[in-house]
Amino acid sequence: MTIETIVRPLSERPTFQAAQQQRRDNELQFEVTANVLDLPTGSYRAEADAVHVFATDIDVLAAWLYEKRGHVTTHDTGYGVTVWTLHTTAGADPGVVGCRVLVSVPLVSGEPVMQEIRDVVMELQFAVAIGADERKWMRFRAREGAVACAESYGLGVDYVREVLVDAS
Template sequence: MSAQPIEPNPPDPFGVMSDNRLAVRTMIDRLGLPAPTIVARPEAVHITLADVDDLGRWMHALGGEVRRGIEISGASLWTLHTQTPVRADGSTVQIRAHVPVVSGEDVLAELRPVGDREPTPAPSAVTL
C-alpha cells in the first residue's frame, strides 16, 4: 500500500473574511483608530471613515498610499491603501480606508496624492 499526497482544501472565503476582520479589529482596538464601518472581504478589509482627519490618523499609524477617485457631484472618494503590521505567522491583511472629501475641503498635504501636492516654493532672495 502506498500513500498518496492529499491536496489541501482551498481556503474557505468565509473563514478568510472572519480571520481578516478579527486581525483588523484587534489592530484598531490596539491603536485606537476610528472605524465606524468595517466590511471584511477575502482580499482586503474596507473601513469607511466619517472625516478626512480620521484618514490622517490612519496614515500616521500605518503609512500607505492615498488614492483619490473622480469627483462626482462636488465630492470624491479618497482611499488609503495600507495593511496590518506583520502577524505572528508572517502574513498581513490588506486594508482600504475610505472617506468622502467635498471639493475644496482642507486636506493635510501628507494625505494628498503625489500629483495633487502643491510644489514647495523655493526660498526667495532677500535684498537689503
C-alpha cells in the first residue's frame, strides 16, 4: 500500500470556515432527508465531502436503498468481516440531489443478506464486467445495455468507464 501526498497551494485549499459550512450543509441535507422520508440514521458523521452512516443492522442500508436507490459495494476486511456500503445521495424531494451519503454496515463474512441487496451488487458487477470486455457485450445485446444497468443504480457513464479502466 502506497500513500500519496498531494500538496496544493493555499489559494486552492478550502478555508476552514468554508469546509465547516459545507459540513453543516451536508448534515442539514442528511437530517432533512432522513426526517422527511423517515429513514434510520444509525450513527452518522457529516464531513465536507459526504455524510458517513455507520450501522450494525443491514435493515438500515436496505431502507436507504429502497427509498434513495444507489449502488452497493462490498469490501472483505480479511478478518472474517465484510463491509457493505451503499453509495447514494441526500434529497427528500423528487429531482433534488443533495450531498453524498455512504451507509456502511459490517457483517460477518458469509452472513445471509437480503436478496434485493445482493442483486444490486451482482447486477453492478455484471454490468461493469460486461463493459470491460467487448466480446461479452453481446450478452447485454450492446454496451449501452450494460451502461443502462449501471446507471439504474446511480452510476453514470463516466463512472463506468473509470471502473473499467481500473478493472483491466
